[in-house]
Amino acid sequence: MISSNDFRPGVSIELDGEVWRVRDFLHVKPGKGSAFVRTTLENVKTGKVLERTFRAGETVPQANLEKITMQHTYKDGEDYVFMDMESYEESHLSASQIGDRVKYLKEGMEVNVVRWNDQIIGVELPNSVVLEVIQTDPGVKGDTATGGTKPAIVETGAQVMVPLFISIGERIKIDTRNDSYLGRE
Template sequence: MKISGVDIRPGNIIEFEGGLWRAVKIQHTQPGKGGAYMQVELKNLIDGRKSNNRFRSSETVEKVRLDTKDFQYLYAEGDMLTFMDVENYEQVMLPSDLLGDQAAYLQDGMQVMLEMYEDRPLSVQLPEQVEAEIVEADAVVKGQTASSSYKPAMLDNGVRIMVPPHISTGTRVIVDTTTNEYVKRAE
């Protein structure tokens, strides 16, 4: 589907310069002289490189729709991750760098969503929040309990986060997988 260059929105996937790109940030600019344009920061879905481009309203780009499919995470072998299609039980192996830092949150049997283009997996979407256990938490500094101060802690998957002072080692917490932030204590 063709769209005007000024209609690009964050999250859109476009075909540009022979590759697939996701719009990360946009800024509409209307200079005093000349026509308005959209300044767009793009991220290549294949190799991860970034690019900044200007699109005028007269330019058109091809907007791409990705198919999403439910998969289940099975296991890691070296730097490859194995996922299983929940409909037909086919297994797919993907490099762990496709997930980046979020790969640490993968848990056996976790339901994930794979974004695919022409049956080729491009990205993996984890659940927004996961449950993890605190394996190491710093002691509370006396006098800081009155303020809303946070202290560093280590999760069982090796990720460091900031938690409220009342959270101690052995506590199960809910963590946001996109921001690495403490959400709440697990029930």
């Protein structure tokens, strides 16, 4: 159990049989009445956002999430196959279980698979990945780093906005949290 006074961004709790992660919180102590905690919660599985108010000091069950380091080994039809780095057991996950970050998933990449009650509820990719540009408009002499952006397709099929000077065959670093270009590698 965890007290609402201990809520912080990233804390996972159980509500109505589902896992919710505290995205934002605010302790409010009005002049009249008792204090309360206003939170913004995100469903770990579906991504749905919910605003909920708790009494100050109210206890709720804390979700026991288990993170296991796994390596993406290959794609089997529509499923992605991951190998546990300790036990060498394989798990098959669908694109919906992985989420929208599947577009950055590359064979050999290590990820954290999140489990709750022996059920896989998500996959956490590294914050940044290095991928090769396979398609983009050619760079023109005079294009600068601050001159604008253009779309580029990387080896996993994801589309990212990159500076005008990036050309096909270059390896770039991408932030997987917000799909932004971080630099050349």
